[in-house]
Amino acid sequence: MKKKKKHLLPGFGLSLGYTLVYLSLIVLIPLAAVFLRSAELGPSEFWAVVTTPRVLATYRLTFGASLIAALINLVFGLLTAWVLVRYQFFGKKVLDALVDLPFALPTAVAGISLTAIYAPNGWLGQWLEPHGIKVAFTPLGVVVALTFIGLPFVVRTVQPILEDFSAEAEEAAASLGANRWQTFYKIILPAIWPALLTGFSLAFARAVGEYGSVIFIAGNMPMVSEITPLMIITKLEQYDYAGATAIAVVMLVISFALLLIINLLQWWSSHRHGNRA
């Protein structure tokens, strides 16, 4: 007779089935279609499409700017979360709500307003221009837009962990003679590190896929300020579906590899810190 493994929680088979079907419909099948469509090109043709200098330039900009934006958000997101958790001040609730705004705002609106502000005749642009700093219509503008849309991720992942962090551990460190910096980097940072990494990878993933806010501020000059998603749209508009999906496949593979690395890093750090129990 077949031995049936008992699960303490009922409905495992049913809920797993639903999850698989759901994930297949929403994620796996569309992604598989991308791969199938790009397979219409032969291997050499595929390679030629995804390695033209113009396309290579977009990879550099998209992944480079996303990385920089995510790093900026890592630092300032942590700072924002810290301020929101640690201090009581007038208008804290408003500030807290403000953090979510980049989530809610249509990205095109964000793009248009950022462009308006940073354009050479804009509020901020007119002050930066004389110093030789051009933001709008340059790669720097791309970084600004990606930083904007990625802001909430680090704040919202780190905030609850910081809130749960016991003041006692900090007091214990202080009573043992640790100064503030030692307490932060030996006690607090290891505790919030997994959350920081999660926030970082979310902000990064979001930035890689961002389209709406970037195209307004980027200026979209080939080889200079063109992002990969725009490249894909351009190909689609030329009815080059196979070429568009080929670039999409490359993007997908790179993104997946990067997220995998971040996840491994997270797994490794949580193991090293013995959060097993």
Added chain:
Amino acid sequence: MSITIQNISKGFGQFSALRDINLQVPSGELVALLGPSGCGKTTLLRIIAGLETPDGGQVLFDGQDTTHTDVRERQVGFVFQHYALFRHMTVFENVAFGLRVRPKATRPSEAEIKKRVHDLLSLVQLDWLADRYPPQLSGGQRQRIALARALAVEPKVLLLDEPFGALDAKVRKDLRRWLRRLHDELHVTSVFVTHDQEEALEVADTIVVMNHGQVEQVGSPQAVYDNPATPFVYEFLGNVNAFETPQGKGFVRPYEIAVSREPQENSIAGALTYVHSVGSLVRLEIKRADNAQYVDVELGREQFNQLNFQQGETVYLKPSQLRVF
């Protein structure tokens, strides 16, 4: 190192946590701050540690004013109720932390740190757990590691905030004795906070009974138990019966009452409503005939067996000792 507390007061908003506290802790003693929750005992301990600043008054270590010395420089070991171990570090690293964060000039060498930590872990009898992480330990083990970590910096004063509060009864009893023995070995001036009178009576050299932000009585366990200075101390330390007397409220311990079947001069009649006979003492619950209040009486088992009281029987009570406030 002796601790002197002079006119310390502290408030949180409207609430006044400590009011004009004066206290002297002689060098090398083990002192218990005992009181109900909210009496200010933990606040006082945190002020001694430097984790809290008083609104007024002074804290002196060996006569030196340390009121405004930062907790980092105060050289106190603090043990928290919920251990506050660093969960991402091994037991070894937890204990070594206080040595590793020292400035380069005074930091011991790696070999010295290793030796010191292993010595301390042996002292708390947990050397075999050096490579484990705190979440893998039991509550009693965690608290002993927390103590070893506090001792690693060679504190001049050891402060413990409800050190056994989060542990179950059996472990608590063992740890209590262990702490007492450890203190007898180390002789570091120690102050611990507790709301458990039994714990304070068993472990401490001196008990400081606190209530509503004030010190009610200071004395040896025997002194505060046998000669309570105030009604509060009487009621807080052990079971007690309160009687209304013409002179005021009178207190008598359950074992200071004689019970008999025959009325005597000035005795009180009552019905024996409940007999609780587990252990060496037999507890009787008697409902007074005159005002229907309950009185607790404790008898030795032998004595109870001789008298052989039955539930529901009418008995006569006579306090052998009555303290009136």
